[in-house]
Amino acid sequence: MDWIPALSTxxxxxxxxxxxxxxxxxxLKLAAGRALERILAGATRTRWHALGxxxxxxxxxxxxxxxxxxxxxxVNAGLLGLGGALWVLFGANVGTTMTGWIVxxxxxxxxxxxxxxxxxxxxxxxxxxxxGHRRAAIGTALAGFGLLFLxxxxxxxxxxxxxxxxxxxxxxxxxxxxxxxxxxxxxTVLMQSSxxxxxxxxxxxxxxxxxxxxxxxxxxGANVGTTxxxxxxxIGATSNARRAAAAHxxxxxxxxxxxxxxxxxxxxxxxxxxxxxxxxxxxxxQLALFHTIFNVLGVxxxxxxxxxxxRWLGKRFRQGDEDEATPRHLDDNVLAVPTLAIDxxxxxxxxxxxxxxxxxxxxxxxxxxxxxxxxxxxxxxxxSAIERFVxxxxxxxxxxxxxxxxxxxxxxxxYHEAAAEQAEQAAAGVPGAAAHAPxxxxxxxxxxxxxxxxLVSELDTGRADAGSLQQAExxxxxxxxALLSAGAAGGIGMTPMEEALRSLSAMRRALQQAxxxxxxxxxxA
Numbered sequence: 001m002d003w004i005p006a007l008s009t010x011x012x013x014x015x016x017x018x019x020x021x022x023x024x025x026x027x028l029k030l031a032a033g034r035a036l037e038r039i040l041a042g043a044t045r046t047r048w049h050a051l052g053x054x055x056x057x058x059x060x061x062x063x064x065x066x067x068x069x070x071x072x073x074x075v076n077a078g079l080l081g082l083g084g085a086l087w088v089l090f091g092a093n094v095g096t097t098m099t100g101w102i103v104x105x106x107x108x109x110x111x112x113x114x115x116x117x118x119x120x121x122x123x124x125x126x127x128x129x130x131x132g133h134r135r136a137a138i139g140t141a142l143a144g145f146g147l148l149f150l151x152x153x154x155x156x157x158x159x160x161x162x163x164x165x166x167x168x169x170x171x172x173x174x175x176x177x178x179x180x181x182x183x184x185x186x187x188t189v190l191m192q193s194s195x196x197x198x199x200x201x202x203x204x205x206x207x208x209x210x211x212x213x214x215x216x217x218x219x220x221g222a223n224v225g226t227t228x229x230x231x232x233x234x235i236g237a238t239s240n241a242r243r244a245a246a247a248h249x250x251x252x253x254x255x256x257x258x259x260x261x262x263x264x265x266x267x268x269x270x271x272x273x274x275x276x277x278x279x280x281x282x283x284x285x286q287l288a289l290f291h292t293i294f295n296v297l298g299v300x301x302x303x304x305x306x307x308x309x310x311r312w313l314g315k316r317f318r319q320g321d322e323d324e325a326t327p328r329h330l331d332d333n334v335l336a337v338p339t340l341a342i343d344x345x346x347x348x349x350x351x352x353x354x355x356x357x358x359x360x361x362x363x364x365x366x367x368x369x370x371x372x373x374x375x376x377x378x379x380x381x382x383x384s385a386i387e388r389f390v391x392x393x394x395x396x397x398x399x400x401x402x403x404x405x406x407x408x409x410x411x412x413x414x415y416h417e418a419a420a421e422q423a424e425q426a427a428a429g430v431p432g433a434a435a436h437a438p439x440x441x442x443x444x445x446x447x448x449x450x451x452x453x454x455l456v457s458e459l460d461t462g463r464a465d466a467g468s469l470q471q472a473e474x475x476x477x478x479x480x481x482a483l484l485s486a487g488a489a490g491g492i493g494m495t496p497m498e499e500a501l502r503s504l505s506a507m508r509r510a511l512q513q514a515x516x517x518x519x520x521x522x523x524x525a
Contacts, residue, residue, distance in 0.1 A: 013154025016147050018196055023144025027123075027137045047306070050084040051299065054091020064092040064194075068230070068244065072331060075240040082240070083310040086247045090302055093223070093251060094295045099195040100288035103152055103202050119146030134399070155203045177217050177260065180210075184221025189228045197222035198291060205283035212283050213267050216290050217260070223294070224256045238331045239317040246313055255298030266290065324355070325381040330389045338398035342405050345389060346524075349413045352382045353517055356420040360456050360510050363427040364449050372427050379420045386413060408520065415517035422510035426503045437500065438491035441482040448475040448504065452511055459518045469515050476508045 058067045071080065071088040080088070119142050126139025187197040198219055205215035230245040259266060270290050277289075302309070329347040334340040359375045393406065437445065451472040458464035480501065487497040 009154050013151045014196065014200070015151070016154060017151030017199060020144045020147030020149070020151055024141050024148060027139070027141025027144055047084070047087045050080075050087030051091040051094075054088040054093075055095040056091075058092040058095025059098040064096040064226070067092040067095070068248065072238075072241045072244050072334060075244065082243060082314055083306065085240075085244060086302075086306055086310060086313075089244060089248055090251055090299050093298060094292070096195065097288070097292040097295055100198050100202065100291045103199050104282075104284035104288040116146040116149035119143065119149070121146075152199060152203065155200065176214070177263070180214050180217035181221035181224065181256070181260070184218035184223075185225035185228075186221075187218075188222045188225025194222045194226045197225065198287075202284045202287050205287060210283075212271075212286050212290075213263065215283060215287050216263060216267060216294075219287060219291050220256045220259050220263075220294065223252050227252050238328055241331045242317040243313040246316070247309065250309065251298055251302060254301055255294065258301060259294050259297060266293070325378040327382065327385045327389075330385055332392065335392055338393065338402050339405075341389075341393045342398075342402055342409060345386065345393065345406070346409050346412075348382065348386055348389075349409055349416065350521070352379060352386065352413065352420075353416040353514075353521075354460075355379045355382065356416040356423070357456055357460055357514055359420050359423040360426075360507070360514060361453065363423040363507065363510075364452050364456070366427075369427065372424065376420065376424055379417070383413070383417055408524065412517055412520050415513045415520070419510045419513040419517070422506045422513065426506035426510060437483065437496075438486050441479070441486040441492065444475070444479040444482040445500070445504070448472070448479040448507075451475040452507060455511055456514065459514055462518070462522065464515065464518055469511070472511055473508070476504060479504055 054067055054071070058064050068089055071085040071092075075082055075085045123139040123141070123143025123146065126142065127136050129135075184197050184201065187200060188194045201210065201215045201218040201222070204210045204218075205212060210218065227249040230248040267290070270286060270293060273293075274286055274289055327348050328351065329344040331344065334344050355375055355378050359372060359379065362372045362375065390406075390410065398406070452475070455464055455468045455472045458468050483492070483497055483500055483504075486492045487494060492500075
């Protein structure tokens with residue numbers, strides 16, 4: 001039973017590594033804030049820019065998942081085309097290889113305690129003395145970095161102790177390679193981190209439990225294992241999220257298949273390249289180099305077929321978006337990045353605004369009640385979906401700036417909802433009540449309706465100003481005065497007059513709410 005202490009050390013080291021990776025990613029993600037968005041926003045120009053952005057951001061935040069989520073968020077926002085998003089995703093696969101280099105040249109080369117413990121201590125101090133959200137995030141990242149290195153040290157120690165007791169899949173035959181690939185994929189699925197699987201492979205190879213070729217097969221399996229998370233994330237997600245997940249699967253499966261076919265020659269070529277670059281001869285350096293070349297190979301494979309892949313994906317996963325009441329931007333994947341989650345909320349609230357303004361126009365024009373009721377159901381379902389999403393967003397850690405932005409989005413949502421509610425109330429009277437009124441009142445009511453239609457049309461195109469609202473207000477006051485005069489003179493019954501006044505008042509409030517919403521959107525633009 002000599003293997004039990006070593007296995008316990010392995011479990012503890014793996015736990016520290018995963019905890020450290022999560023803390024480091026969360027801290028860097030929050031510290032980066034809008035910088036992540038600014039970098040990715042520049043990826044719209046060429047595939048080179050998109051590829052470079054994916055590599056750079058992933059290397060900075062040490063999480064390809066975060067970059068994948070950000071890319072999906074930008075596609076949903078219309079800031080990044082699907083073609084550009086694919087190259088950001090491919091770049092993220094290359095950027096995530098930075099973890100292997102960190103493990104090989106820092107985690108296994110230095111006395112860990114001398115580096116890791118001070119980082120944990122410094123990170124804790126920054127969190128405890130936090131006077132602003134950003135410093136606490138940096139402290140979390142530093143502490144996570146330190147825990148990650150401590151986990152690497154424990155895993156290295158445990159694999160040294162398990163050298164005689166634990167046997168990982170060995171050999172070079174098809175069955176042995178399949179077992180090694182399956183081991184890497186299973187580790188990634190269980191730990192939800194290809195970086196952790198990569199680290200296990202490196203430390204196992206360094207401890208003599210895997211040959212370089214066997215460890216390379218485990219690394220290939222780890223990359224394939226990441227597709228499971230993408231597939232799960234795409235279930236019930238938006239069309240853009242499904243397209244991005246499909247591209248991720250295609251990239252990793254295709255690259256893995258080609259790499260397995262070329263594995264013996266790749267290992268030999270990497271050995272020669274390692275000698276030419278005068279890198280360390282230990283397995284860790286060779287695996288880090290293999291991981292990088294493996295993913296660069298994937299980029300080269302995708303280069304000539306990416307346009308065709310983009311066109312093919314663009315024709316898929318459309319069914320969910322055909323229903324206007326189905327949210328198109330509220331993807332749970334973007335909850336990992338609060339700023340993107342709020343951007344997605346703002347876009348969905350914008351769709352709610354489009355529906356609410358259309359309801360106002362339908363009420364003004366006296367269109368069939370069934371059409372207004374349909375729009376009301378759409379608005380209600382969108383509002384409910386937004387509220388459920390907000391509940392999940394509130395559980396995420398966000399900066400003060402993000403909290404303020406969320407508050408503005410929620411206020412904007414309330415303006416749109418109020419406009420839709422008032423339009424429903426107004427629908428019963430604005431056109432219909434005119435039939436009961438004398439000519440003078442009817443003329444003024446029609447003038448109000450015309451001014452209101454002009455205002456709503458200008459709100460849709462972003463051209464409305466205070467003057468347009470004032471013209472509608474003046475027309476409302478004249479229509480109200482004409483109705484009251486007609487009621488006093490006996491030209492219209494009291495009941496129809498009251499109904500017409502309530503309808504006019506509801507339409508007036510609907511216009512005011514819609515105008516406030518447009519003003520907020522213009523200020524945020």
